[in-house]
Amino acid sequence: xxxxxxxxxxxxxxxxxxxxLLNIANVLTVIRILLVPVFVVVLFTAGGRDVDWRxxxxxxxxxxxxxxxxxxxxxRSRGLVTWFGALADPxxxxxxxxxxxxxxxxxxxxxxxxxxxxMGRELGxxxxxxxxxRHGVIPASRGGKAKTAAQTLAIGLFLLPLxxxxxxxxxxMLVVQWVALVIALVLTVVTGVDYVVQALRAxxxxxxxx
Numbered sequence: 001x002x003x004x005x006x007x008x009x010x011x012x013x014x015x016x017x018x019x020x021l022l023n024i025a026n027v028l029t030v031i032r033i034l035l036v037p038v039f040v041v042v043l044f045t046a047g048g049r050d051v052d053w054r055x056x057x058x059x060x061x062x063x064x065x066x067x068x069x070x071x072x073x074x075x076r077s078r079g080l081v082t083w084f085g086a087l088a089d090p091x092x093x094x095x096x097x098x099x100x101x102x103x104x105x106x107x108x109x110x111x112x113x114x115x116x117x118x119m120g121r122e123l124g125x126x127x128x129x130x131x132x133x134r135h136g137v138i139p140a141s142r143g144g145k146a147k148t149a150a151q152t153l154a155i156g157l158f159l160l161p162l163x164x165x166x167x168x169x170x171x172x173m174l175v176v177q178w179v180a181l182v183i184a185l186v187l188t189v190v191t192g193v194d195y196v197v198q199a200l201r202a203x204x205x206x207x208x209x210x
Contacts, residue, residue, distance in 0.1 A: 028071035150184035
């Protein structure tokens with residue numbers, strides 16, 4: 001019998017114990033992890049200032065981000081949810097997001113304090129997942145999905161070298177980039193607090209059971 005997974009309200013649902021570890025959803029997660037170092041190398045080639053290499057870095061990031069959406073859909077629709085996927089998927093997400101934000105900060109495009117706040121939240125939530133694992137796995141909420149989408153959009157906008165390609169729209173692009181980044185930052189903090197509340201509820205509900 002497989003252990004339970006937690007709902008956002010603190011209750012639990014079963015995670016399939018029948019799904020094989022080697023399945024398409026988990027393979028996509030592993031591919032996303034392997035794409036992280038590729039993304040870093042491409043981003044910093046030519047000092048991160050070459051238009052073609054920046055476009056290539058955006059392409060690698062976009063492919064990796066797409067696998068995040070795809071593996072989750074496949075896991076749920078085909079009953080391929082496993083404990084490996086439940087843990088490896090968020091780790092892969094954090095690795096990709098962290099590599100992108102740190103890279104952009106090194107290039108001077110995103111302030112370090114924003115990277116520290118976002119990654120502090122992401123690493124904290126990942127650590128919390130491990131702590132409450134025996135009480136259940138808390139699935140991504142709508143807010144969490146919105147946060148991920150906002151982060152992906154903001155990072156993608158900063159990776160795209162549109163100011164270099166189209167200097168005439170550089171001021172407008174800068175505004176769009178920062179609006180997207182601020183939204184991502186706010187959602188990151190708010191959903192982080194919400195996750196802590198959910199984790200405490202899941203632990204309390206599990207502990208209260210005979």
